[in-house]
Amino acid sequence: MSLRGQHALLTGASMGIGESIARQLAQAGANLTLISRSEDKLATLTNNLQTQHPNLIIKYRAVxxxxxxxxxAAIESSVQEPGNIDILINNPLPHLKIADIQTMVSTNVNGLMYVTYSVLNHGMMERKAGTILNVTSVTGLEVPPFPGEAVYHSNKAAQEAFTNSLRNELVGTNIKVLALRPGVVATNFHSQRVGHDKELYDSFIEGYEPLVAKDIADAALYMLNQPANVSIKALDVVPSAQRSLNVFDREWNKR
Structure with a gap:
């Protein structure tokens, strides 16, 4: 499936994995609506992408x-130009400084559902066509090895459940519902999740090479580029050394 000329809406787009996916989508020729909390970062990214791709329509909504x-309101305005949303990528990461449980749940669970509901009801369901790609995590399926991960783990498990249930509920349409599950990625987000403890984070990634945001973006583009009759329902993308969530081959880079 060619992404050229399609309208993709991406949440969590202002940094890290979201920014990398946005860059890959623009490179593939997709028009973009970028959503995140940080207006300054969104504006900078949007201006940068528009300069690089002057023939595309690229805009943002800080919400x-x-x-x-x-x-x-953001989605209703975004479908005015460049038109209906063909691709929704839910990458709902909370702001890195937010520790409040209610805010994390609101972002990761409610936010995912709100954006999906709005996109479906602003044209996608009427056309019965499109793609919804939810960026979840391998932690949605296995218990994380760190203390203090219960809320994050439960959020990701909820995203998995929502993704699988929504796929069933959209029977009778040509809407794909996909889950992309990153493993360990070298971003600030991972270091924040281990409690702002640099020593703990450094020991966690010692002996192997974690993924980078572009690896996840490449995987997303691979899923989105499949023909209409092919759905990669779920894809785990992890460092080769990450044998499971809790087991790492820390000699991987020494061979």
């Missing part, structure tokens, strides 16, 4: 995905 009214 809190945990607020449905903001989400719905």
């Amino acid at each position: 809190d995905v945990g607020n449905f009214e903001q989400v719905d």
Whole structure:
């Protein structure tokens, strides 16, 4: 499936994995609507991408995905130009400094559902065609090895459940519902999740090479580029040394 000329809406687009996916989508010729909390970062990224790809329509909406009214208004305005949303990529990461449980749940669970509901009801369901790609995590399927991960793990498990249930509920349409599950990625987000403890984070990635944001973006593009009759329902993308969530081959780079 060619992405050229399609309209992709991407949440969590202002940094890390979201930014990398946005760059890959623009390179593939997709028009973009970028959503995140950080207006400054969104504006900088949008201007950069528009300069690199002057023939594309690239815009942003700074919203809190945990607020449905903001989400719905942003999506309603985004379908005016360049038109209906063909691809939704849910990458709902909370702001790195947020420790409050309610905010994390609102972002990762409510936000995912709000954006999906709004996109479906602003044209995708009427056309009965499109792709929804939810960026979840391998931690949605296995218990994480770190203390203090219960909320994050439960959020990701909820995203998995929502993705699988939504796929069933969209029987009778040509809407694909996909899950992309990253493993260990070298971003600030991982270091924040281990409690701002640099020593703990360094020991966690010692002996192997973690993925980078572009690896996840490449995987997303691979899933999105499949023909209409092929769905990669779920794809785990992890460092080769990550045998499971808790088992790492820390001699991997020494051979």
